[in-house]
Amino acid sequence: MRRNRVLPIAALLVAVLLLAQTTETVAQTPKQVQQFKQKLRQQEVRKKLRELQKAKEAARKAKAQANEKTKAAEKAKAQANEKTKAAEKAKKKPTPEPESTPAPTALTFQPQVPAELTAIPEAQDAAAFAKRIDDQIDAALRNENITPSPICNDEEFLRRVYLDITGVIPTLEQTRKFLDSTDPQKRSLLIDELLADPHYGRHLADQWIPKLYPKESNNRFVLKEPLYNWFQNQFNQNTRWDQFVFDLVTATGTVEDNPAVTYYLANRSVDKLTDTVTQHFLGIQLQCAQCHNHPFTGWKQQEYWGMAAFFSRVVPQNPRNANRGGDNMKIGVTEGTTRTKLRDFFPEATMDVAAKFLGGPEPKIAPREPQRPVLASWMVAGDNPYFARAMVNRTWAQLFGRGFVNPIDDMHPDNPPSHPELLSDMARIFAGSGFDVKFLTKAICLTNTYQRSSRPTAGNENDDIYFSHMTMKVMIPEQLFDSVTRVAGPTLEAVAKNRQEKAQAGKRRPGNGARDQFVTFFLAGSEAASTTEYEAGIPQALRMMNSRLAGSPALARNIAGAFSKPETAIENLYLTTLSRRPTEAETARLTGYITQADNANTAYSDILWALVNSSEFTMVR
């Protein structure tokens, strides 16, 4: 769908107008009509919301003004403290650092979450938060007269939550343990357990790094691993999201001391920095406004370069060929006091304007003061209009295959959310929780909405807006690789992991390990995989079928062979690959297959092959 040719905008407008007046004259599918109606409704809702918001805004302003004074006093105090600290630090280090090593900036992160958000009870209680989400989703479903699918069974839940949170299917033992447990709290306990699993951070790093580290020839000497590991650790430690992003946006120092600077090394031009920061952290596609006023969103070119100005003094060092003696752990990023003089750092279209927050004011920045902390403080504030919403929408989309706003990083007035109030509500609660990503994830996973079956029921098959049933997602290549190696068993899984790490450590360049190669092969040139479209083609299908990945007799024997009874072997094969027990019909059919075969082990390998190649294996149902 999304790769279709672009309809000329004018034609689209005409079609919409015609549709509004004489629906019968325009041949439209019921789905399109439904979507259109929905859009109209959303626009009405938005209007009302805007009016409401205005009233609220006025009230809030009055309150904020009162707060402002107290805040200012606190800030002054904090800054005074900061100075004393810095002075102390300076005393401890009497010798100035050599010029080549960039010094870290003094400005540090300060949480800025309004007390009214922290005070929301749901911000401290995941179950209550989940209920608040369900209530709003259910209200919309009732409103649309759509019957939701029932809650999924344990098998569906188990595989889904493992893949969504840790990016890999459960082992045979983990599967049995969960399915056999009679604890009524077992789903909630499993969510906690998986959020504490180190694979959680890895899965998120797998999704984030391609966005912040573009694969291009300019980056061939930029080390990816430090950034990847930093992301993985931040997510695993559950660093609050506002701090996480603050630290990334203000990153200074060497790769060795502060791996977050890699983001700047991998995006060595002011437009790349502006594009990625607004897109991924604020949910806004600003890049078109680089060269012209944006046709749909109303973003002006001035606005773009106002944001870009915050990065205008960044100086990322050029990485060098490691084979010629460059140590790319020792390079880094500084922020100067004048515009950067680096070659190609400013594109041709550059406008030299004063730094200005997107859709907000021009901050007063002292001439020699670093600019990025000013931007970062504005971005991650609890009342920033974009920041929390962007993360909520993204997290939701990771779990449901689609966000409230789609594409997830293209929020603008003409692309309204499917559930506008819910998105705002969740953003407030997320901010109120102290930007706690694990908390947000847990709350969503606890909802009935998340735990619905992906099997559609009569009447909700065509719904892909109201979350009446779970979206069938396609594994990203990393999930597929990790899951296939997990089927192969702990020994082989460890070997694969070890090889990957060795390859990375040896060359310190991306793309060396088996996992990287597999991912490159399956991504086949595109930057990131879609979870809602099956994008693999002939080469990938051939690899799955005919490499030694699947259907190895030795592996089949490993999984199934220790049991004399075919039924048990079949069950083991299913639990290992699909994380479920076979149905009676499946057991009967496959038992027949095994008994008819000349060699039972060959038959097991056939079953294993079919299971690993099945769409059920490659999907997150």
Next chain:
Amino acid sequence: MFGSHLLESTRRRFLQLSAAGVGTASLSGWLKALANNPAAAPTQRSRGRVKSVILLWMDGGPSHKDTFDLKPDSKGAGDFRPIATSVPGIEISEHLPQLAKWMHKGTIVRGMSSPEGAHARAKYNLHTGYREGQGGLSYPSIGSIVACEKGSPEASVPNFVSIGTRTYGSGFLGPKYQPLIVTSPSRGVEDLKATVSERQFDNRLGLLGEMEAAFRGQYKADVIVDHKTAYERAVQLMHSQEAKAFDISLEPSAAKSRYGSGNFADSVLMARRLVEVGVPFIEASLGGWDTHQDNWTKVKSNSQQVDAAMSALIADLNERGLLDSTLIIWMGEFGRTPHINTRGAKPGRDHYPKAWSLAMFGGGMAGGRVIGRTDKEGAIVEERKVAPVDFLATVCELMGIDHTRKNETPTGRPVQIVEKPNAFTQEIL
């Protein structure tokens, strides 16, 4: 298929060129064509005749002054002598003697001029028409564009095959238009053969089919159908007659030997076999053109490989009646300096994107044409500068692809197939 604006722009360009008073080699050919048949509109009918493209990628950047644009009287002339070709007035390197005999079926573009001078960025630019990293997007290469625009979704062989080389892929068009990569032409397609007997493989497919039907019946998601389609196409390829095109051992040895020996010869041979089964885009590459040192030894040996394989390819396609519908492109990422460097015992030439050459054969072109002209040193394009976008747009037009069409990126940005080109299609048809 082509909007009137295109004809209009071509006409305008012609007028501009005339006004500038450039009535030299490249243009005169076109004028002659008009003169021969004054009633005919500028050969619109011949556009879109090309069904397949074979891109012979000369990796590293071949020296134009030592291949297709010799300057024997220049300061940095080098060691090679020019020889006559089948077209009076067109001369090429003495190490391309067999290819010279096919010049009447070919066009040399001597006006290439491109913006990138580093290998990776230049390759990207020549394959996609865009600068790497431009607008934060990953752009599709010409092979993927052709696969997307002209490929058949039902074809049993993938619509874009890259032999012996990893190349640029489909970018934002997505994995459906990725090349099938044949790492080694003598080994054929990886994973094409089942690891088990045919009978057992059929059993496995039977089991898989049952599982799929049950799962699809319950969950009804589109992605399950797409999975099925991809697998069916892969199995179809495994079983197809067309897959034999990947097996060059089936080629009679006499026919094979004319291509020469080695990876490149095998790749070109496989490319011909793939054209015969209807693959619309094939890329094969020959490395070793980055001749900073020891230029003439290397260029000579490379030229000999090119000469044998390319002339055999042209002859074979001609014999099979496929030459007019197959466009063969010989090119690299840039040319090499017109002067000779002074480093080392065996000097060479360095990267030079400002002026260079590429060659095209077949493709229903009039043949015997030269587009663009460099100065006496081969350093500056004096007439008809051709940018990468101009060249790519011409390839599109020869295939009947509307390059003004816009594809949408995953985030909904419209991106024109080729941006602001000045194609030279009229000048070569």
